[in-house]
Amino acid sequence: MAEMEYKKETRSVEGSWPMEHWSWKFESIALISKTREAFKEKKLLGLKCPGCGLVYFPPKPYCRCMSEPDEWVEVKQQGTITTYTFTGAWAYEGIKEEEGPAGEPLIIVGVNFDGSDTLTVCTLGEAKPEEVFVGMRVQLKWPENIEGRLDDIAHVVPLRE
Amino acid sequence: MRREVAIISYAQTPYEADANASREMQVLKVAREALQAAGLKQEDRYTVVTANNDYLDGRTISNMRLVEPAGAWMKNESKAEMDGAYAALYGLWRILSGDHDVALIIGESQASVYARWLPGIMMFDPTFDRQRWLLNEASAAALQARAYMNAFGISGEQVAGVAAKNLDNASLNPLAHNKLAGADAAKVLGSRMLYDPLTEMMMAPYCDGACAMVIAAGELAEKAERPVWIRGVGFAHDSYLTERTLKEMNSLRLAAEKAYAMAGISDPSSQVDLAEVHENFAHEELMAYEALGFCGKGEGGAFFDSGVTRRDGKLPVNVSGGATGANVVCATGLARIIEAAMQIRGDAEGRQVAGVKTAVATGQTGPCAQESVVFVLGGE
Numbered sequence: 336m337a338e339m340e341y342k343k344e345t346r347s348v349e350g351s352w353p354m355e356h357w358s359w360k361f362e363s364i365a366l367i368s369k370t371r372e373a374f375k376e377k378k379l380l381g382l383k384c385p386g387c388g389l390v391y392f393p394p395k396p397y398c399r400c401m402s403e404p405d406e407w408v409e410v411k412q413q414g415t416i417t418t419y420t421f422t423g424a425w426a427y428e429g430i431k432e433e434e435g436p437a438g439e440p441l442i443i444v445g446v447n448f449d450g451s452d453t454l455t456v457c458t459l460g461e462a463k464p465e466e467v468f469v470g471m472r473v474q475l476k477w478p479e480n481i482e483g484r485l486d487d488i489a490h491v492v493p494l495r496e
Numbered sequence: 497m498r499r500e501v502a503i504i505s506y507a508q509t510p511y512e513a514d515a516n517a518s519r520e521m522q523v524l525k526v527a528r529e530a531l532q533a534a535g536l537k538q539e540d541r542y543t544v545v546t547a548n549n550d551y552l553d554g555r556t557i558s559n560m561r562l563v564e565p566a567g568a569w570m571k572n573e574s575k576a577e578m579d580g581a582y583a584a585l586y587g588l589w590r591i592l593s594g595d596h597d598v599a600l601i602i603g604e605s606q607a608s609v610y611a612r613w614l615p616g617i618m619m620f621d622p623t624f625d626r627q628r629w630l631l632n633e634a635s636a637a638a639l640q641a642r643a644y645m646n647a648f649g650i651s652g653e654q655v656a657g658v659a660a661k662n663l664d665n666a667s668l669n670p671l672a673h674n675k676l677a678g679a680d681a682a683k684v685l686g687s688r689m690l691y692d693p694l695t696e697m698m699m700a701p702y703c704d705g706a707c708a709m710v711i712a713a714g715e716l717a718e719k720a721e722r723p724v725w726i727r728g729v730g731f732a733h734d735s736y737l738t739e740r741t742l743k744e745m746n747s748l749r750l751a752a753e754k755a756y757a758m759a760g761i762s763d764p765s766s767q768v769d770l771a772e773v774h775e776n777f778a779h780e781e782l783m784a785y786e787a788l789g790f791c792g793k794g795e796g797g798a799f800f801d802s803g804v805t806r807r808d809g810k811l812p813v814n815v816s817g818g819a820t821g822a823n824v825v826c827a828t829g830l831a832r833i834i835e836a837a838m839q840i841r842g843d844a845e846g847r848q849v850a851g852v853k854t855a856v857a858t859g860q861t862g863p864c865a866q867e868s869v870v871f872v873l874g875g876e
């Protein structure tokens with residue numbers, strides 16, 4: 336039998352297949368633009384479903400009841416942690432250790448912001464892993480320079496009342 | 497059910513981290529073996545459903561090159577791009593329609609040929625979640641584990657105990673690749689922290705492999721040696737993980753209720769002799785005990801502690817090692833059905849449990865087990 340020829344690549348063609356990003360279509364563009372404009376005014380806007388009353392934050396233009404959430408409602412910037420995890424010393428493949436604060440575990444939390452019915456996945460700062468608990472009250476921490484980016488609402492900290 | 501449909505044969509490759517065989521040759525081997533065991537030849541009349549995935553295969557229409565090895569040449573073949581348990585469901589429907597009497601079901605993938613963490617990121621919501629880069633299948637599973645454990649007081653030792661049980665069970669399964677005889681909870685808890693509260697050994701690592709099964713109605717089923725009858729099926733989908741409760745598996749509960757109603761099962765914990773469940777992470781098996789009605793809501797940990805689900809218990813779960821022993825995307829749920837059928841037929845060799853008459857098998861896909869299929873199987 337002839338020796339098999341191995342190649343690292345079978346064939347190379349120019350082009351891109353945007354798997355890491357997304358081709359934004361009408362509803363998504365409108366929704367993200369509206370959301371980001373609201374961030375610049377330090378506001379969180381959710382979408383309320385006319386069919387079942389569910390408030391989606393982050394907003395989403397379709398509901399499980401098959402109605403189209405279309406009423407913008409302001410969601411509070413305080414919320415409750417309903418679940419959380421934190422990274423270990425070992426990083427799962429593809430998620431680099433450097434992406435967390437140096438030497439500190441990255442705390443990932445599911446936050447139910449008051450006035451919404453869904454979870455936003457954020458990181459929790461100003462707290463140690465052993466201090467986090469389900470039911471913990473948190474508040475959004477805006478960045479110093481708000482540019483209307485999705486990352487503007489990436490971080491929460493313990494609520495100080 | 498409208499027609500009596502039986503599993504009449506099956507075949508599995510050994511499951512390996514990096515198989516020294518192409519997917520086509522793995523599929524050819526299991527398809528040929530399953531057909532032969534059913535007394536069928538390629539030219540006989542049957543329909544084919546495969547489960548595989550374009551993304552994992554690195555090409556579109558990934559079943560295109562599987563026509564020949566899958567025995568589908570000049571037959572009607574189509575694929576389910578989720579778990580092989582769905583392929584089994586679609587094959588069953590073709591038979592129930594009356595148009596076919598025989599279906600060959602195949603599930604396969606090879607985790608060694610793709611970046612196995614990547615599909616686990618790509619499945620998330622692209623608008624917000626994917627851009628945050630916080631969710632992958634392991635961090636999402638950890639959020640699910642925390643929600644469940646916190647709600648019902650489930651301990652890390654209980655979750656670790658499930659992984660240890662399955663790793664030890666896998667040591668009796670010559671087809672499994674992730675195994676550890678005598679594993680205990682301390683060992684599992686002591687493995688590297690993945691995402692708290694989940695450690696590395698609580699995750700079912702992806703691997704290479706294929707499995708196939710022939711189901712039939714009519715003459716072939718009646719004449720078959722030791723047919724395993726499909727007594728009930730159910731399936732259900734839940735919404736995206738941020739829009740549902742994570743502390744319960746409601747899609748699995750609903751699927752099980754439908755399957756039990758069809759099979760005439762009113763008290764699963766006494767009427768089911770054995771279960772094979774698709775646990776991508778150890779805590780999911782505890783959640784499945786509850787959703788399958790083996791114990792009450794929130795009682796999964798105590799139920800495990802009672803020893804009932806160990807291989808010498810009254811209701812052994814994942815005697816094969818479950819997904820922990822071998823987790824092939826698109827085949828894991830189908831392998832659960834096959835392992836359950838093997839137990840009913842008495843084919844399970846060193847892992848055989850005595851007196852299995854009724855068994856349950858589950859297949860689950862989607863982040864945090866969003867979608868569920870349940871099969872109830874029975875012997876003569």
Ligand SMILES: [Zn+2]
Pocket residue numbers: 384385386387388389398399400401402
């Ligand atoms: Zn609605």
